[in-house]
Amino acid sequence: MIPIAKPIIGEEEKKAVLKVLDSGSLAQGPEVEAFEKEFAGFCNADYAIAASSGTTALHLALEALGIGEGDEVITTPFSFIASSNSILYSGATPVFADIDEETFNIDPKKIEKLINHKTKAILPVHLYGLAANMPEILKIAEKYDLKVIEDACQAHGAKIDGRPVGSFGDAACFSFYPTKNMTTGEGGMATFKHKETYENALMLRAHGMRIRYHHEILGYNYRMTDIHASIGREQLKKLPGFNKKRQDNAKYFTDNIKNAKIKLPNTPKGYEHVFHQFTIVINDRDKALDKLVANGIGTGIHYPVGINDQPLYKEMNCSAFKTPISKKVSSHVISIPVHPSLTKKELETIVKTVNSV
Ligand SMILES: Cc1ncc(COP(=O)(O)O)c(C=O)c1O
Structure with a gap:
């Protein structure tokens, strides 16, 4: 089976972990601090704080920006559930704007009419x-004085006109789950534009504490360990190479998949796509999935149901948000392997199978 995702861990990561284990400093320490600085540099962000996951990074970012009960946050329905669950954790209410069919991302034209006096932020996902x-x-954010939190959990290194994600919003959050473009096992990072929100996030990550055992606000334990950070530092060095290989694989697919039944992903002019997923659109998805599985190709459906139509969100009446494009594409998308471990032979098998669907 060609897996849909495969992390690449080398000798460098193994050595780095052993060094931390030998150091005796296993929890948050100097490795985390160095990783934060290096990651902020990579994103052209002013501040970064490491967290235990992408989900906890999102929760920290929202609360650090002062978003909470009574506030509304406009987001996309077409994402992993964590994008929106983090809004619920903060006590705010998610509001769903439909997506653009060409990019699968939130459609800015659908945002403005959802804005009211409760709206505090926009949370776009770089899907x-x-x-x-x-x-x-x-x-839009500037016009209505709204905060922007980028969910960049799938987009380490993606750019618009040379400017990296993580440098646009008031905050941006990344995941280092093993399927992602770089990994720490579990882990996350939040970048910030302003010192004040960064300092809030530092407090929130450590049980609301600035001075040891003085707890000013309700906080959490969302810390990353030095063991995870040491893996992340090595992975960050390799990330440009990993992304290049993903882009080369995607180009190979774009050049060689010739099947009128299949719509390939689009990259708007000026955008640098880092292909966390290579997602195709096909009408008869079930037949295509059967064929791919029969030929040993791992697949993923990202995502079969829009967040606003998930049982939890239906109960909160979120299916009242009309998102027909999200509904439509969720029935037709299939992700095929594009990860950097793919061999030439595997790429050929994928193309041959997809062409015969
Ligand atoms: C778009 C998006 N947001 C948030 C997350 C949450 O990240 P984590 O799994 O590290 O908590 C993910 C992870 O899959 C994601 O894909």
């Missing part, structure tokens, strides 16, 4: 490794 339309989203 599959392609940045959302940040120039338009930032214009």
Whole structure:
């Protein structure tokens, strides 16, 4: 079976972990601090704080920006559930704007009519490794004085006109889950534009504490360990190479998949896609899935149901948000392997099978 995702861990990561184990400093320490600085540099962000996952990074970012009960946050229905669950954790209410069928990302044209006096933020997701339309989203945010939190959990290294994700919003969050473009096992990172929100996030990560055992606000234990950070530092060095290989694989698919029944992913001009997923659209998805599985090709459906139509969200009446494009594409998308471990032979098998669907 060709897996849909495969992390690449080398001798460098193993050595780094052993060094931390030998150091005796196993929890949050100097490795985390160094990783934060290096990651902020990579994103052209002013501040970064490591967290235990992408989900906890999102929760920290929302609360650090002062978003909570009574506030509304506009987001996309077409994402992993964590994008929206983090809004619920903060006590705010998610509001769903439909997506653009060409990019799978939130459609800025659908955002403005959802804004009211309760709206405090926009949380776009850079889905599959392609940045959302940040120039338009930032214009809307400025017009209505809204915060912007980028969910960049799938888009480490993605860019718009050379500017990396993580540098656009008031905050941006990344995941280092093993399927992602770089990994720490579990882990996450939040970047911040302003010192004040960064300092809030530091407190929230450590049980609301600035001075040892003085707890000013309700916080959490969302810390990353030095063991995880040591893996992340080595992975970050390799990330440009991993992304290049994903982009080369995607180009090979784009050049060689010739099947009129299949729609290939689009990259708008000026955008650098980092292909966390290579997601195709096909009408008869079940037949295509059977064929791919029969030929040993791992697949993923990202995502079969829009968040606003998930049982939890239906109960909160979120299916009242009309998102027909999200509904439509969720029935037709299939992700095929694009990860950097793919061999030439595996790429050929994937193309041959997809062409015969
Ligand atoms: C778009 C998106 N947001 C948030 C998350 C949450 O990240 P984590 O799994 O590290 O908590 C993920 C992870 O799959 C994701 O894909």
